[in-house]
Amino acid sequence: MDLIDGAVTRAKEAFDVACKKTNEVVAVQKQKFEAASLESRLSKDFETLGRLYYDVQRNGAMAGDGMETVMDAIEDKQAKLAVLKGEILRAKGKKICTECGATLPAESLFCNYCGKPVADTDEVEVDEAEPAQAEEAQPAEPDAPTEA
Ligand SMILES: [Zn+2]
Secondary structure (H helix, E strand, C coil), X not given: CHHHHHHHHHHHHHHHHHHHHHHHHHHHHHHHHHHHHHHHHHHHHHHHHHHHHHHHHHCCXXXXXXXXXXXXXXXXXXXXXXXXXXXXXXXXXXXXXXXXCCEEECCCCECCCCCCECCCHHHCCCCCCCCCCCCCCCCCXXXXXXXX
């Protein structure tokens, strides 16, 4: 009986370890997916910004809050993307120099490229207190007076 119980326990332990590893892999895959999705939304934001700029330059539209809103949304996404990329690298045992952006081994204390001390990614300050979320970028209304 003890023999069987022991085997069951060992099997369960092995199963738990496998699950943990799978969960880690899934977490990284999820982060990669989120990063890719952020990147594609960033491209769309830049496209929107370009279109707004075009309207201002060529169609005499007023540069309104629309462009500001899109730029805010871009910066918001870029910040999130930077955090995500840092997490993905850390999962791979690497980190990014906060000074020059070089990719370094996770155990590095100083950057191989710029020589600056490299903070542990865990200690990198992430501003959790986000300002009120900007609305998703809306294309600015063309500045045409609308007659009733
Ligand atoms: Zn550096």
